[in-house]
Amino acid sequence: MRLQDVRSRVHIRHGNFCDLKVLVADCGVRLVDGVIFDLGVSSPQLDRAERGFSFREDGPLDMRMDQHEGRTAADLVRDLPETELADVIYQLGEERYSRRIARAIVQARMQGAIETTGALAAVVERAVPASYRHGRIHCATRTFQALRIAVNRELAVLEPALRDAVDILAPEGRVCAVSFHSLEDRIVKHTFRALANGPEASVRVLTKKPVIASDNERRQNPRSRSAKLRVVERTSKESMS
Numbered sequence: 001m002r003l004q005d006v007r008s009r010v011h012i013r014h015g016n017f018c019d020l021k022v023l024v025a026d027c028g029v030r031l032v033d034g035v036i037f038d039l040g041v042s043s044p045q046l047d048r049a050e051r052g053f054s055f056r057e058d059g060p061l062d063m064r065m066d067q068h069e070g071r072t073a074a075d076l077v078r079d080l081p082e083t084e085l086a087d088v089i090y091q092l093g094e095e096r097y098s099r100r101i102a103r104a105i106v107q108a109r110m111q112g113a114i115e116t117t118g119a120l121a122a123v124v125e126r127a128v129p130a131s132y133r134h135g136r137i138h139c140a141t142r143t144f145q146a147l148r149i150a151v152n153r154e155l156a157v158l159e160p161a162l163r164d165a166v167d168i169l170a171p172e173g174r175v176c177a178v179s180f181h182s183l184e185d186r187i188v189k190h191t192f193r194a195l196a197n198g199p200e201a202s203v204r205v206l207t208k209k210p211v212i213a214s215d216n217e218r219r220q221n222p223r224s225r226s227a228k229l230r231v232v233e234r235t236s237k238e239s240m241s
């Protein structure tokens with residue numbers, strides 16, 4: 001409805017970021033002036049319990065951004081060996097109690113399937129020390145983040161997608177990426193830096209430091225507190241694609 005007035009100029013396509021080139025070509029477009037990656041999970045996904053992203057409300061342990069394909073978080077929690085679970089929770093969640101949590105998940109799943117967000121959150125709560133249970137963020141936050149990233153292979157598609165976006169940029173076109181946690185931001189930073197350096201450099205980085213939300217914006221929208229924006233601009237005259 002919001003796009004009513006510009007309907008003739010808007011094409012909506014559903015797909016993964018890593019299929020950007022195909023999706024853009026499918027719209028009959030070769031080069032673009034700008035690409036915005038608004039990464040991560042969206043507020044409606046978090047707020048709707050049935051999508052299974054949130055430990056605040058009970059729902060099926062799903063977490064797939066595209067519910068038509070792939071394994072759910074419940075599948076991973078059921079199938080991954082303990083060490084792999086611990087690695088996922090440590091690497092993608094940067095969770096210091098990853099080993100305890102993985103052990104607790106394996107013990108709990110022997111008693112019965114962990115199929116809801118509430119059940120997983122309860123397992124995490126039992127696994128971590130009491131002081132951590134009452135910390136600044138909910139003690140299951142990092143475990144949920146890790147499983148979400150693993151389910152959606154979010155980090156794996158990011159670098160290729162950013163490179164593809166730069167490939168289809170017209171001269172002076174820009175790619176903007178908004179990330180929401182340090183693992184994502186690191187990939188954006190390194191990919192942009194790599195594309196801006198060396199003899200084949202095709203862009204320049206416009207944001208030496210990432211742009212972050214002002215105090216005012218953080219107050220109005222607390223979820224903006226972890227957002228970081230980085231931007232590159234196409235430098236070369238010739239188009240690459």
Ligand SMILES: C[S@@+](CC[C@H](N)C(=O)[O-])C[C@H]1O[C@@H](n2cnc3c(N)ncnc32)[C@H](O)[C@@H]1O
Pocket residue numbers: 015016017018038039040041042043045065152154157
């Ligand atoms: C921060 S939200 C975007 C919200 C949107 N800008 C809005 O204002 O409603 C990020 C969205 O990107 C989607 N997403 C994350 N990774 C993706 C990927 N690799 N391919 C396609 N979509 C992805 C998520 O499903 C989520 O809906």
